[in-house]
Amino acid sequence: MSELLKSDKDFFDHQLHLVMEARSQSSPKVSPLNRAITYSLFTGGKRFRPLLCIAAGEAMGLNREQVFPVAAAVELIHSYSLVHDDLPCLDNDTERRGQPTTHIQFGESLALLAGDALLTEAFAFLADLPSSVIGSVVRSLVTNSGWMGMVQGQVLDIGEGAKVKTLDDLIHLHQLKTGGLIAFCLQGPALLADQSDVAFWELGRDIGLAFQIKDDLLDAEDNDEMSFVKFLGFHEAESYLEKLSHSISDRMEDLGLNTDKMNALIQFNLQRRQ
Ligand code: GRG
Numbered sequence: 001m002s003e004l005l006k007s008d009k010d011f012f013d014h015q016l017h018l019v020m021e022a023r024s025q026s027s028p029k030v031s032p033l034n035r036a037i038t039y040s041l042f043t044g045g046k047r048f049r050p051l052l053c054i055a056a057g058e059a060m061g062l063n064r065e066q067v068f069p070v071a072a073a074v075e076l077i078h079s080y081s082l083v084h085d086d087l088p089c090l091d092n093d094t095e096r097r098g099q100p101t102t103h104i105q106f107g108e109s110l111a112l113l114a115g116d117a118l119l120t121e122a123f124a125f126l127a128d129l130p131s132s133v134i135g136s137v138v139r140s141l142v143t144n145s146g147w148m149g150m151v152q153g154q155v156l157d158i159g160e161g162a163k164v165k166t167l168d169d170l171i172h173l174h175q176l177k178t179g180g181l182i183a184f185c186l187q188g189p190a191l192l193a194d195q196s197d198v199a200f201w202e203l204g205r206d207i208g209l210a211f212q213i214k215d216d217l218l219d220a221e222d223n224d225e226m227s228f229v230k231f232l233g234f235h236e237a238e239s240y241l242e243k244l245s246h247s248i249s250d251r252m253e254d255l256g257l258n259t260d261k262m263n264a265l266i267q268f269n270l271q272r273r274q
Pocket of ligand 1: 047048049080097
């Protein structure tokens with residue numbers, strides 16, 4: 001990760017620690033719930049979504065302190081989604097980020113509840129936003145992460161919704177599942193900066209799609225039915241990602257988002273190894 005991004009990551013982690021530590025004072029500090037929440041939130045995430053919120057916000061004239069509530073809210077939702085996704089009733093994964101998953105470490109019940117707490121606590125961050133934008137930012141996060149967004153994408157992914165038959169179906173699934181939260185990383189700051197948000201949302205959704213394709217390339221051996229590698233083959237998926245990344249760069253330019261930090265994040269995705 002470039003120094004430019006590392007400084008924002010350190011800022012974000014520090015602020016998040018301070019807030020979560022302060023919140024945990026109001027319940028017994030060493031409670032198992034607190035430990036499960038802290039474990040899920042602070043064990044090695046890349047922080048791609050908060051970094052994107054900060055970079056996009058700065059390109060729109062906001063400083064990182066102003067963007068922090070939006071960045072924290074999206075990371076807590078991301079964290080809950082991973083905890084729940086790893087549970088035996090969904091992916092049944094035992095390892096994440098090279099560590100035992102939350103339910104392996106703390107048991108299924110606490111993992112489920114820690115996920116619930118992360119999800120609801122996310123919205124407490126948005127309560128700190130200027131009152132003129134709270135409504136629109138909350139609505140955006142709900143739409144992108146919930147019934148109409150990430151949760152719906154997850155339902156398609158487990159095969160409980162409409163069947164995924166074509167590439168367009170697969171794109172739709174991942175635009176919801178991974179693209180929803182990442183779309184919010186551009187739409188949230190745009191709403192805060194009082195900018196028209198639709199083009200930012202569309203661009204964010206495609207950055208999310210690029211993030212997912214890279215993930216599929218990294219996990220090519222997993223043989224996942226809903227993967228771009230499975231659908232297109234490895235090399236075709238690689239060139240799809242390359243084309244998409246070019247289109248993303250062009251649209252960033254059109255929207256005035258082609259800053260060093262934004263470009264560093266697009267490069268970070270292309271080059272990441274995890
Ligand atoms: C449980 C409602 C619900 C949704 C789960 C996020 C998700 C949907 C499933 C996790 C599995 C997965 C591979 C999803 C695709 C999105 C994605 C690439 C998640 C991993 O995000 P990173 O790489 O994670 O940003 P870190 O570890 O860096 O925080």
